[in-house]
Amino acid sequence: MYGTHGTRGTHGPGSGSVALSVVVPVFDEEEVLPLLVARLRPVLDGGGEPYEVLAVDDGSTDATPRLLEELRTAWPELRVVTLRRNSGHQAALTAGLHRARGAHVISIDADLQDPPEVIPDMLALARADGLDVVYGVRGDRTADSPFKRRTAAVYYRLMRRLAGAHVPAHAGDFRLLSRPVVDTLKALPDQQQVYRLLIPWLGYPSGQITYRREERGAGTTKYPVRRMALLALDSVTSFSAVPLRLATAIGAVSLVVCLAFLAWALTVHATGNTVPGWTSLIITMLFFGAVQLFCLGMLGEYVARIHSAVQARPTYCVAHDTDEAQR
Known part of the structure; x- marks a missing residue:
């Protein structure tokens, strides 16, 4: 039944x-x-x-x-x-x-x-x-x-x-x-x-x-903390597309930061004040990697709900x- x-x-x-x-x-x-x-x-x-x-x-x-x-x-x-x-x-x-x-x-x-x-x-x-x-x-x-x-x-x-x-x-x-x-x-x-x-x-x-x-x-x-968090997630994803728009906004901000960093790097290179080291490169890679994973996670949450709706279990x-x- x-x-x-x-x-x-x-x-x-x-x-x-x-x-x-x-x-x-x-x-x-x-x-x-x-x-x-x-x-x-x-x-x-x-x-x-x-x-x-x-x-x-x-x-x-x-x-x-x-x-x-x-x-x-x-x-x-x-x-x-x-x-x-x-x-x-x-x-x-x-x-x-x-x-x-x-x-x-x-x-x-x-x-x-x-x-x-x-x-x-x-x-x-x-x-x-x-x-x-x-x-x-x-x-x-x-x-x-x-x-x-x-x-x-x-x-x-x-x-x-x-x-x-x-x-x-x-x-x-x-x-x-x-x-x-x-x-x-x-x-x-x-x-x-x-x-x-x-x-x-x-x-x-x-x-x-x-x-x-x-x-x-x-x-x-x-209703422990984990279930409360899941309820909040269900509430947000069921009634709003804000997380997807937030991911888009974060991507846009990240692009601006990337362009600013590129301009700074070209300026430093043109003036000959480059400092060897991997710190700035690693920080930049970690930052954009985290942004991409966050955006993919938000998109994946909505795709999972579409998948569940299609299954109609x-x-x-x-x-x-x-x-x-x-x-």
Whole structure:
């Protein structure tokens, strides 16, 4: 069973009578799952509307799969979608969005840094103002480390400069989407979707709910520096050609420097003040070699994405969906 961008899942918008779907990507979260259920279920049960919770197991290697099955026995609204391998946070989120049945779909991480108690406020704002998107904005990030806060500020500043001011600052993957937005996302052919940039780009009416970002409920972060860097790279290359233009600009500056160095070398040679030595030659070679490698690397990154798009391989493969198993 496969899922790809541009193909619709097994559940259409009219299947079932679910008012709200909550998508939770999960990867090795055995420690925090009981805490998540203890806080999320009372919020959803208190809404008085039919709902479902899609826990997308992104190839967990700990006791998460067994724990999810145990939780399902006491929570009928919990639905488990299991991916065949670890495909990444955005791919797991995509799998959940593609299979969600609700008229509104909320995505939230399992680590409890984004409080589930905000969900009713997001839903109320969407209905009161007729909004298709409600972003959860982290107004207070004191629970994050200073390094995390600084890198996040740099990331959002860069994204707003490259992708446009419509990108909300400090809005992660905690958001509400209406059914039309979800259907639009399912129809897009993008292989690597970065939702925190893609959804604002769609231009649907949106609002914001500000909250205090909490400390992780339990366990360790699944987004180390390496994954943060990859997310930033995906964000830049998916929504801007600036790196290619930057490489062109660097090449132009390098040409000017080269011409200036050539003029200087001819002048020195004409005056007979040449000094034997390899220092200037080696420095020049290393400089232009580095520039060429940088430009090739930027070009290669875009070529790799074209290659991936041409292959059109699924971004995730579903091994099991408890909702389908019950049919």
